[in-house]
Every structure is written in structure tokens, then in C-alpha cells.
Amino acid sequence: MPIPIVNSIASWFLKKRFHQIELFLKYPVEVQEELLHNLLIKAKNTEIGKEFDFSSITTYREFADRVPITTYEDNEPRIERARRGEANIFWPKPIKWFAKSSGTTNAKSKFIPVSQESLEDCHYAASKDLLCMYFNNNPDSQLFVGKGLRLGGSKELYRENGTVFGDLSAILIDNMPFWAEFSSTPSNEVSLMSDWETKMQAIVDETINENVTSLAGVPSWMLVLLNSVMESTKAKNLFEVWPNLEVYFHGGVSFDPYVEQYKKLLPGDNFKYYEIYNASEGFFAIQDQNHSNELLLMLDYGIFYEFIPMSTFGTPKQKVIPLSEVVAGENYAIVITTNAGLWRYMVGDTVRFTSTNPFRIKVTGRTKHHINVFGEELIIENAEAALRKVTKLTHTEIVDYTVAPIFMEGKEKGAHEWIIEFKHPPEDFANFSKLLDQSLQEVNSDYEAKRYNNTTLNAPKIHCGRERLFYDWLKQNDKLGGQHKVPRLSNSREYLEELLSLNS
Numbered sequence: 212m213p214i215p216i217v218n219s220i221a222s223w224f225l226k227k228r229f230h231q232i233e234l235f236l237k238y239p240v241e242v243q244e245e246l247l248h249n250l251l252i253k254a255k256n257t258e259i260g261k262e263f264d265f266s267s268i269t270t271y272r273e274f275a276d277r278v279p280i281t282t283y284e285d286n287e288p289r290i291e292r293a294r295r296g297e298a299n300i301f302w303p304k305p306i307k308w309f310a311k312s313s314g315t316t317n318a319k320s321k322f323i324p325v326s327q328e329s330l331e332d333c334h335y336a337a338s339k340d341l342l343c344m345y346f347n348n349n350p351d352s353q354l355f356v357g358k359g360l361r362l363g364g365s366k367e368l369y370r371e372n373g374t375v376f377g378d379l380s381a382i383l384i385d386n387m388p389f390w391a392e393f394s395s396t397p398s399n400e401v402s403l404m405s406d407w408e409t410k411m412q413a414i415v416d417e418t419i420n421e422n423v424t425s426l427a428g429v430p431s432w433m434l435v436l437l438n439s440v441m442e443s444t445k446a447k448n449l450f451e452v453w454p455n456l457e458v459y460f461h462g463g464v465s466f467d468p469y470v471e472q473y474k475k476l477l478p479g480d481n482f483k484y485y486e487i488y489n490a491s492e493g494f495f496a497i498q499d500q501n502h503s504n505e506l507l508l509m510l511d512y513g514i515f516y517e518f519i520p521m522s523t524f525g526t527p528k529q530k531v532i533p534l535s536e537v538v539a540g541e542n543y544a545i546v547i548t549t550n551a552g553l554w555r556y557m558v559g560d561t562v563r564f565t566s567t568n569p570f571r572i573k574v575t576g577r578t579k580h581h582i583n584v585f586g587e588e589l590i591i592e593n594a595e596a597a598l599r600k601v602t603k604l605t606h607t608e609i610v611d612y613t614v615a616p617i618f619m620e621g622k623e624k625g626a627h628e629w630i631i632e633f634k635h636p637p638e639d640f641a642n643f644s645k646l647l648d649q650s651l652q653e654v655n656s657d658y659e660a661k662r663y664n665n666t667t668l669n670a671p672k673i674h675c676g677r678e679r680l681f682y683d684w685l686k687q688n689d690k691l692g693g694q695h696k697v698p699r700l701s702n703s704r705e706y707l708e709e710l711l712s713l714n715s
Contacts, residue, residue, distance in 0.1 A: 228343050235510040236569045240535045244271060247515040250548060259289070259301045259554060271533055275517070280531060280546060280555050283321050290322055296372045302326055302552030308386075310379040310491035322376055323491040329551040330386055333512040334379075337487070337494035340509065341460060344499045345485055349457075354424050357455050358396045362414070362428030362436055367405050379491045396421045407691035415439050423453040429463035429696070430473075431611065435682075437476055449476050462487040464696050465574070466504070467595040468609045471602065472634065488574055492558055493549055496572055505571040510534075513550030518543035521561060524578065531555075539564045542590070544578045561590065580700045584616040585625050585667045587658040589651070591699050597650035605643050608634035611681035611697050615707035617672065626669040630710050632676035644673045677714055684710055 235242040251274070255265040268274050279285075289300050290309070298305040301324070308325040325334075346352055363380025375382070384399055397417045404410035419440060426433060437449060446452050459473070459482070466486065473484075486504050488496040493514050496506035508516070516534050521542040523529045531546060545558045559579060562572040576591030583589070594614065602609055610632040617626040629647075637643035648670050652659035661667040685691050698706050 242510050257299050278555050294374050308382050309376040311376045312491045324551045326551040333493050341497050348501045357422035357424030359425040360423045415443050424455045426459040430461050430466050430469045458483040460485045465595045467599045505565045508570040515548040517546040537564050582700050587661045593655045596654050600650050601646045605637045607637045614700050615704045624669045627671040630674040630676050632680045
């Protein structure tokens with residue numbers, strides 16, 4: 212299709228959609244309140260709707276007082292009944308699809324309900340919005356003349372009792388309109404291959420001859436693929452393989468540890484990076500500016516948001532607030548109510564608002580992925596900010612890492628224990644460790660206080676992980692694939708001990 216025609220169609224979509232976006236930018240609280248009202252009305256005759264008498268709820272406060280905050284474990288019995296084919300439990304329409312998510316904190320699989328509404332009004336709507344925002348910011352883009360290279364964690368879909376489960380990416384691919392495959396690579400056949408290692412080579416073989424203009428996937432796994440492309444083609448950089456490549460849409464894990472490695476593969480200042488924030492439970496936020504990785508919270512995807520300040524999270528003083536009460540700079544756990552029947556559900560992620568007009572966020576970590584054994588409140592955002600600074604200072608590159616506490620024994624103080632796999636390890640490991648400790652103190656005052664004169668915490672103990680350590684650990688735990696992530700921080704030593712035993 213000629214560029215002018217593609218641009219005209221895209222512009223039409225832009226103008227139509229931007230009017231709706233402007234509505235929630237101007238009236239965010241009202242849009243969210245109306246959305247909640249519509250969700251309650253829609254589900255009033257479901258089992259859960261009758262249990263909490265949705266039909267009589269008229270205000271947010273009534274909703275918050277009546278419906279409890281829930282976790283996956285709280286929802287599991289109802290979800291299992293829905294997976295067996297029961298309908299009208301937590302959503303009025305039958306739910307056919309369930310996104311299987313192993314998560315990173317629990318070995319047991321989760322099955323997240325995916326309704327037709329959440330597919331169309333959330334996941335697919337977000338994909339269109341992402342392209343619209345990018346195209347609006349880059350009117351000279353040639354994005355639509357080539358193909359997007361998508362890297363999901365797709366495996367085959369499994370059917371039982373009239374319902375289907377599998378990776379979210381597999382569900383999205385299976386439900387995409389037939390024409391969408393023509394604008395993306397690899398083919399659905401390759402994308403849905405079950406063996407990850409075989410699939411990676413198949414993706415390389417299929418995509419190196421395509422006109423790839425965009426990339427989409429989790430940074431850690433995309434890096435594995437792109438390095439394989441470089442190895443297969445013997446290219447000096449990726450522009451020699453795909454000269455029209457212009458943007459990478461990424462999400463799933465923090466991009467900070469990988470920035471410098473991507474810059475080497477994609478040199479120059481013209482290439483763009485756009486971050487997204489999505490999960491099996493929904494698509495939440497999109498980068499809407501070229502040169503800022505702040506994410507615009509999307510308020511009209513059928514998701515009603517609430518937030519728990521992390522300062523009170525998990526304590527008797529825990530409080531839950533609506534969007535209208537959040538403040539910039541604070542760290543919050545996210546609670547969602549969705550058009551797939553999740554009611555006041557804790558996703559497990561934490562975010563920090565960078566702006567409240569409009570509502571923009573940065574993902575800061577997981578509610579269970581932090582270390583607070585000694586009152587140090589170390590979160591992923593702290594760890595990755597420190598790592599990015601130190602890797603730059605020491606000219607090192609990181610593949611992956613995890614951190615756990617060393618618990619106090621007798622008179623011995625506690626500490627943090629790291630295992631880091633380097634692509635290019637530091638020449639002076641002791642200096643790297645010292646700089647990392649200093650950088651963590653600079654970004655986290657609680658950690659600094661505990662480290663002051665070794666009051667509570669000794670200096671961190673850091674191990675250099677062998678080559679492919681984290682890959683082998685993921686493979687051993689059947690977690691290879693684009694949707695699986697290494698747990699970064701933990702209050703327990705479970706993951707660290709497993710990795711240390713493999714590190715030989």
C-alpha cells in the first residue's frame with residue numbers, strides 16, 4: 212500500500228482516537244467514575260454482583276466499603292469454576308480465554324480471565340493507541356511500509372472444558388484479524404512454536420530477509436534474539452540487517468540495565484524507544500512522548516484503578532485510595548477492577564506517579580520484589596538506577612542479576628548478597644562492588660542509614676555469575692520464553708541459593 216494512503220488512514224484513526232484521549236486527559240476522575248459505574252451495572256446479575264449487591268452501589272465509597280481487596284489466591288476458586296465452563300460468576304458473558312502466567316514470585320501457574328471485552332477494548336485498543344501516539348509524534352515515520360518484529364512468549368494453546376488457556380501473546384495472536392499477520396514477523400506458525408530454543412533460530416532465519424521497521428518484546432529476551440541476528444549475519448550493527456528499523460516498543464522488565472547494549476546494536480540518535488506497561492490482567496500505560504519514558508495511564512480501557520501507598524502496604528494502617536487522591540513522587544501498589552471480572556484485584560506491581568496532570572507513571576517494581584529485612588526498603592527502581600550508573604562508570608554490561616538478604620546470625624550484621632551475570636565483567640571487581648554500594652546509598656536514604664558505619668548492614672557480597680547462568684536457571688525451571696522474568700529482589704534466599712548452586 213503506498214505511503215500516502217497508509218498515512219491518510221493512520222491520520223484518520225489518530226484524529227478519531229485523540230478526541231477520546233483528550234476526554235480522559237481533561238476529565239480523568241469523571242471518566243474513571245463512569246467506567247466503574249458501567250462495570251457494576253454490567254456485572255450486577257453475576258454471582259459476585261449479587262453477593263455484594265452491585266445494583267445498589269452508587270458511589271466509589273460504597274464500592275470500596277463493600278467489596279474487599281483481593282489477590283489471585285482469593286479469586287482462584289471462582290476462576291477454576293469458570294475454566295470448567297461455568298458462566299456468569301464474575302462477568303456476565305462466558306469467558307473462553309485464560310492467560311496462563313507463572314509470574315515471578317510463585318511457581319504455581321495463574322490463569323487470568325481474558326474476556327472478549329478486554330481483548331478488544333483493552334489489549335487491541337492499546338496496540339492501536341501505541342501506534343497512533345508514535346505516528347502522531349513522528350509524522351515522517353515509514354513504520355507502515357515494513358513489518359514489526361514481535362517476540363512473545365508464545366506457546367501452543369490448550370483447550371479443555373470449552374475454554375482455552377496459554378500465554379497471553381498466544382491468545383492475542385490467535386485472535387488477531389487475518390490481515391494483521393501481513394504487517395508482522397515472524398509468522399504465526401513460528402511465533403507459536405513451543406520449543407523456545409528452536410523458535411529463536413527459526414525467528415532469526417525468517418526475519419533477517421524481511422523489511423523490519425519496528426521491534427516489540429521484553430528487553431532481556433529481545434537482546435538474546437538480536438545478538439543471534441548479529442551472529443548469523445556477521446553485521447556490524449542492526450541497521451546493516453534492517454536499514455529502515457526506527458523504533459523498539461518494549462515492556463515487561465526495566466530497560467535501564469540494557470540501554471547501553473541496545474545503543475551498541477543500534478548506534479546513532481535517530482532510533483527511538485517506546486515503553487509500554489501491560490500484563491495478562493490488562494494493558495495499563497503507554498509512553499506518549501518521544502524523549503520521555505514516563506507512561507501515560509490509559510483511563511478508558513475498561514479498567515478502574517485504585518492505589519495502596521507502599522508506606523502503609525501490608526500493615527494494619529493500609530489504606531486504598533482512588534486516582535483522585537494520588538500524589539506525585541509516592542510509591543503505590545496497583546489495584547484494578549476490570550472488564551474481565553477482576554474486582555479490586557492486586558496486580559502485584561508498584562508504580563510512582565511522575566505527574567498528576569496528566570496522570571503519568573513509572574513502574575518501580577513488584578510488591579513482593581523488594582528487600583526490607585532490615586528496614587532498608589530497597590526496590591527494583593533503586594537497584595537498577597544504581598546498576599546503570601555503575602556499569603557506565605566501569606564500562607561493564609549486565610545480562611541479569613538477583614539479590615537476596617544475608618540474615619543476621621548472632622552478633623554478625625546482615626547484608627545483601629548479589630549474583631550478577633556480566634556480558635563484559637569489570638576489570639576491578641572490588642571497585643565495582645564498592646561503587647555499587649555507594650550508588651545504592653545515593654538513591655535510597657533508608658539503605659544509606661542502615662549502611663552508615665555498618666550500623667545494621669555490612670557491605671554487599673557480590674558474586675560474578677558464569678556465562679548463561681540465568682538462562683540455564685530459567686530453562687531448569689521451565690521458564691524459557693519472552694514472558695518469563697528473573698526475580699530481581701527477594702526477601703527470601705530461595706532463588707539466590709538455586710543460582711549459586713548452578714554457578715560452577
